[in-house]
Amino acid sequence: xxxxxxxxxxxxxxxxxxxxxxxxxxxxxxxxxxxxxxxxxxxxxxxxxxxxxxxxxxxxxxxxxxxxxxxxxxxxxxxxxxxxxxxxxxxxxxxxxxxxxxxxxxxxxxxxxxxx
Amino acid sequence: xxxxxxxxxxxxxxxxxxxxxxxxxxxxxxxxxxxxxxxxxxxxxxxxxxxxxxxxxxxxxxxxxxxxxxxxxxxxxxxxxxxxxxxxxxxxxxxxxxxxxxxxxxxxxxxxxxx
Numbered sequence: 001x002x003x004x005x006x007x008x009x010x011x012x013x014x015x016x017x018x019x020x021x022x023x024x025x026x027x028x029x030x031x032x033x034x035x036x037x038x039x040x041x042x043x044x045x046x047x048x049x050x051x052x053x054x055x056x057x058x059x060x061x062x063x064x065x066x067x068x069x070x071x072x073x074x075x076x077x078x079x080x081x082x083x084x085x086x087x088x089x090x091x092x093x094x095x096x097x098x099x100x101x102x103x104x105x106x107x108x109x110x111x112x113x114x115x116x
Numbered sequence: 117x118x119x120x121x122x123x124x125x126x127x128x129x130x131x132x133x134x135x136x137x138x139x140x141x142x143x144x145x146x147x148x149x150x151x152x153x154x155x156x157x158x159x160x161x162x163x164x165x166x167x168x169x170x171x172x173x174x175x176x177x178x179x180x181x182x183x184x185x186x187x188x189x190x191x192x193x194x195x196x197x198x199x200x201x202x203x204x205x206x207x208x209x210x211x212x213x214x215x216x217x218x219x220x221x222x223x224x225x226x227x228x229x230x231x
Contacts, residue, residue, distance in 0.1 A: 041223055109159045
């Protein structure tokens, strides 16, 4: 069982609000990721981190930002939410294998965001 | 850049029947290949993975997949499905080499099981 947690699981907010999606893992993994998932679409990588104080943008342009102040914590923030941000956001961490990138991704249960 | 195609959006099978979910990838070298399963309201769970070696890999829950380089495929199979296998299945490909963080996912195949 993976130890990676996301809160809130479901969030409905109005346009213009600031929101933070929390992601925490207790496995000590250095690499963490945020994916955006829409129905019938592939998962898109929007942010990732190699470790503390490291953040990188993924393939899909996103207006969200992330921070990595502690190994176990990788929150995602939207300063001003819009209806186009309505989606499911999945956090993941990677099990390292000898420094390579071949390790398994462990996913949280996701945060489903609806912006009205 | 790598890509993944899952041709079947939705598959329905009877409980106890065999299953094959198709996955084709595009990548210039031998990729890392994964199958993940997602139950409703849940995150993704790894079923199996291929890195190298034996092209037939065994996973959890009785699933297996076969890497066929000549066909650029990594199809998922199960000899006899159970009602609890109803879920969304995602194939994914990863590039080799340190620093290649991108894991590219297919659009998924939704599996429905009928009694």
